[in-house]
Amino acid sequence: MGRPGMSDAIKEDLWRRWRAGESISVISRALGKPPGSVFTVLKHHGGIAPAERVRRADGLTPGDRESISRGLEAGASMRSIAVSIGRAPFTVSREVARNGGRLKYRAFAAEQRAQEQARRPKPSALQDNLVLRQLVIELLETEWSPEQIVGHLRLVHPDNPLMRISHESIYRAIYTIRWKVIPRELCAKLRTGRPIRKNKKNTVKGQWRSQIVGARPIEERPAAADARTELGHLEGDLIVGAKNSQVATLVDRKSRYLTMVALPSRHTATVIPALQQAFSLMDPASSAL
Incomplete structure (x- = not known):
């Protein structure tokens, strides 16, 4: 009953793409699976790709x-x-x-x-060492990073091997929710606040939400705009405030003249007409004042 799951071959391809740094949206389109399904598989392992299964050369077959x-x-x-x-x-x-x-x-x-x-990764060392586990949890609650915790343990317990752990082991314990070693809500205490672990290769490139349809790359900007030698070249931005308030800004690159446009919403259908109207009322001569 319910939606069919992913086969072992599809999961292997998913993890291969994740290790290569592909985004969830790119993986979703490549596998023909919903982004939510891809995220569910990643979240089960905390975003940490399982080690590839390799049989020992001297092991029994x-x-x-x-x-x-x-x-x-x-x-x-x-x-x-x-x-x-x-x-x-x-x-x-x-x-x-x-x-x-x-x-x-x-x-x-x-x-x-x-x-x-032979399955990897093995359960966290924090599961059996309750003293170390409690100390790590207390430091995470005060927003210490795993790297800071490791350094602190080396200074405070230099001769106690039972109070040693790597920062990667702490990350694994946080993100691998099925271990239930560290409370899940402590993810929000980390610098990134991410729900899953990501390596440096992972980007948002290819994700639909990060793309503007028909956008022109900044490399095509006129030379006069780069040099700030002409009036009329504007930079736009959207400021979102409290209680669902938003304001659009237009700044002339040469004169730095600022125009602010109040917006009832942040939707494209509202923002674009408001910016067009504000631009039509501008006088290049007055913006130089």
């Missing part, structure tokens, strides 16, 4: 575990099974012991357990 299971079923010894798969006898005996023993060992269950144990 699903084929090795299947051979172990068949050897146990046939009554073979641990040493003979180890020789058949090219592994040390201790590796095989340890694998069997931690997965139920000779009678209960199953290759599929052992492979699932190994994958679960």
Whole structure:
């Protein structure tokens, strides 16, 4: 019931694009998914891309575990099974012991357990260290940044390894809401106030809300406007105040003459006509006064 979720392949593509710095809107259009769905996946991990799953070169493979299971079923010894798969006898005996023993060992269950144990990131160190956790929360509530907290801990507890943590671990604990280590509302205490973690590559480029339809780039501005040698070249801005009040401003680049236009709303259909009317009433000669 409900909307279909994302397949593992789509999620992998989503995270690949997020690591490359693409915005949520760009990812949404590329995957054909609503921006809200993309944000939900990102928020579940706090915006921190999961580490790519890479099997250890010396780890047991699903084929090795299947051979172990068949050897146990046939009554073979641990040493003979180890020789058949090219592994040390201790590796095989340890694998069997931690997965139920000779009678209960199953290759599929052992492979699932190994994958679960290899998942990253691991839970935060703050979960087991209640003293460190409480101190970090208190400093975050007073609007200390994770970097400041790490430096403070090194100065106050220089010889106590239990009071050490990296700033990235604090960020992960804040943004990974499923861990429930640090209260979610403390995101607002950080400098950015963002709901998810972003790296330096992430931009808002390509997001619809940041684009003006038919806009001319500032590089096409006339040379006289750049040099401030002629009257009539205006810079516009919108000031939003309390109680839903807004005022548009027009400043002549040469004379710095300021014109302010009161607006009933900030919508395009209201702002553009008001600015056009204000511009039509301007006299270049009077603006030089």
